[in-house]
Amino acid sequence: MAIAQLRGGGGGGRSYLMILWQRWGKREWAIAVAGFAIVILAFSFIISSDTDSSSVDHFSGAAPTDFIPLVLLSNAAQRGAYCLDGSVPAYHFQKGFGSGSRRWVLHLEGGGWCNTIASCSFRKTTALGSSKYMDHQVQFSGILSCDPSSNPDFYNWNKVKIRYCDGASFTGHPKNFYNWNKVKIRYCDGASFTGHPKSEQNNDTKLFFRGQLIWEAMMDELLSIGLSNAQEALLSGCSAGGLATLIHCDDFREFLPKDARVKCLSDGGFFLNEKDIAGNATIQSFYHDVVNLQGAAGSLKKDCVAKMEPSKCFFPQNIVKSISTPVFLVNPTYDFWQIRNILVPSSADPFGHWHKCELSIHNCSPEQIQVLQGFRNSFLKALSEFQQMKDVGMFINSCYIHCQTWISETWHGPNSPKINNKTIAESVGDWFFERKVSKHIDCPYPCNPTCYHMDFTGQRFH
Numbered sequence: 083m084a085i086a087q088l089r090g091g092g093g094g095g096r097s098y099l100m101i102l103w104q105r106w107g108k109r110e111w112a113i114a115v116a117g118f119a120i121v122i123l124a125f126s127f128i129i130s131s132d133t134d135s136s137s138v139d140h141f142s143g144a145a146p147t148d149f150i151p152l153v154l155l156s157n158a159a160q161r162g163a164y165c166l167d168g169s170v171p172a173y174h175f176q177k178g179f180g181s182g183s184r185r186w187v188l189h190l191e192g193g194g195w196c197n198t199i200a201s202c203s204f205r206k207t208t209a210l211g212s213s214k215y216m217d218h219q220v221q222f223s224g225i226l227s228c229d230p231s232s233n234p235d236f237y238n239w240n241k242v243k244i245r246y247c248d249g250a251s252f253t254g255h256p257k258n259f260y261n262w263n264k265v266k267i268r269y270c271d272g273a274s275f276t277g278h279p280k281s282e283q284n285n286d287t288k289l290f291f292r293g294q295l296i297w298e299a300m301m302d303e304l305l306s307i308g309l310s311n312a313q314e315a316l317l318s319g320c321s322a323g324g325l326a327t328l329i330h331c332d333d334f335r336e337f338l339p340k341d342a343r344v345k346c347l348s349d350g351g352f353f354l355n356e357k358d359i360a361g362n363a364t365i366q367s368f369y370h371d372v373v374n375l376q377g378a379a380g381s382l383k384k385d386c387v388a389k390m391e392p393s394k395c396f397f398p399q400n401i402v403k404s405i406s407t408p409v410f411l412v413n414p415t416y417d418f419w420q421i422r423n424i425l426v427p428s429s430a431d432p433f434g435h436w437h438k439c440e441l442s443i444h445n446c447s448p449e450q451i452q453v454l455q456g457f458r459n460s461f462l463k464a465l466s467e468f469q470q471m472k473d474v475g476m477f478i479n480s481c482y483i484h485c486q487t488w489i490s491e492t493w494h495g496p497n498s499p500k501i502n503n504k505t506i507a508e509s510v511g512d513w514f515f516e517r518k519v520s521k522h523i524d525c526p527y528p529c530n531p532t533c534y535h536m537d538f539t540g541q542r543f544h
């Protein structure tokens with residue numbers, strides 16, 4: 083069995099992670115924090131083998147050329163598109179080659195959401211709210227890998243990783259943000275930015291809720307560097323980016339040539355509207371706060387907003403039906419982010435009975451496993467109406483994990499999670515290229531021996 087150990091990514095990543103985990107008391111922190119953990123994990127896996135300690139591979143199997151530089155959006159000021167702190171949004175771009183030169187895969191970064199002035203103000207001091215703190219280069223792996231053995235269908239495509247810095251899944255628009263003059267809090271990071279519209283004062287304390295404008299400016303820029311000429315394109319994203327993928331899927335289709343094949347892949351983005359174990363609608367009220375704080379309603383699916391309270395349209399189960407572009411959902415039914423933040427947030431477990439189980443699914447008691455099976459049932463029930471849709475593809479596995487497409491080990495390799503003997507990469511390829519129907523649903527835990535289960539006890543992974 084393989085084990086991956088978390089290493090501190092670039093200077094104290096591990097202790098940063100631990101400090102963050104200790105702040106679980108407040109719901110808004112917990113949700114933001116889980117996002118950071120994902121980001122940190124992105125840079126910090128290695129894998130080793132229990133049985134053969136000599137075979138130590140780098141988790142993503144990446145060559146040095148897979149480190150791709152950060153590019154700041156050139157049209158940000160003109161479009162009013164800013165990160166939470168007023169800095170310029172950014173992306174990473176690797177040019178396609180050979181048969182991939184007119185094919186594009188985009189990946190929207192995830193990282194939770196912020197739902198209050200305090201949590202958004204904290205976020206703007208991190209890479210999830212400011213390009214000032216973003217790494218100057220990131221590793222492209224999994225669906226972004228340029229190695230055909232780890233990424234058979236997309237390795238030579240143009241690849242873009244779009245950084246996430248608005249805190250609301252690329253929604254939010256200043257016009258909708260009627261109360262933004264009230265956003266003045268005593269907060270100092272000593273940073274001031276150039277390029278703000280003149281009307282905006284007090285840059286240090288201001289928050290910019292511009293996710294929709296970031297999305298549009300990003301599309302503008304990518305269209306100008308070749309996306310407008312694409313024959314095939316796949317919009318993907320993980321976690322909050324997987325949700326953004328669903329929210330913006332049809333607009334993406336609109337930006338591209340009519341005769342292009344365009345599809346959307348949401349990874350770990352199917353956040354379920356489920357009550358927590360104490361019976362509170364924790365995630366629903368959290369999304370309500372995010373959507374209201376950021377004025378996100380205008381970015382959400384119109385036909386959904388017409389039918390229900392706008393923040394409910396942040397739940398994929400309420401919008402997948404109205405997406406006309408083909409969608410693929412990759413999601414584990416024991417999504418650890420959802421277990422830790424939707425089903426068992428710390429507010430619902432004041433005595434910490436779930437603590438060990440949340441650290442590792444192998445530590446859960448039989449009663450807790452029953453509760454998790456109940457969550458899985460709700461998950462499958464929510465999915466069942468999309469299962470019949472012709473263009474929908476699915477890879478719904480039974481692992482305790484969250485995002486699986488940008489990590490090479492979980493995307494495609496000899497030890498990757500499989501359902502019906504297919505890796506995630508193969509299943510997505512079958513659906514994208516219409517090689518065969520690709521709707522895979524796993525048997526319940528612990529039946530699938532190919533799973534990677536996250537293990538947070540000492541930040542281990544097996």
Ligand SMILES: *[C@@H]1O[C@H](CO)[C@@H](O)[C@H](O)[C@H]1NC(C)=O
Pocket residue numbers: 274275276277278279280282283284285286
């Ligand atoms: C905010 O940014 C604008 C534009 O760069 C600048 O003119 C202004 O002085 C800044 N305000 C503060 C309070 O730093």
Ligand SMILES: *[C@@H]1O[C@H](CO)[C@@H](O)[C@H](O)[C@H]1NC(C)=O
Pocket residue numbers: 360361362429
């Ligand atoms: C959760 O629900 C209980 C009642 O079921 C209530 O007493 C409690 O205040 C709620 N907690 C939160 C954090 O909303």
Ligand SMILES: *[C@@H]1O[C@H](CO)[C@@H](O)[C@H](O)[C@H]1NC(C)=O
Pocket residue numbers: 503
């Ligand atoms: C599983 O897939 C692999 C690779 O496609 C293939 O070589 C192998 O025969 C398959 N195994 C089964 C049991 O179908």
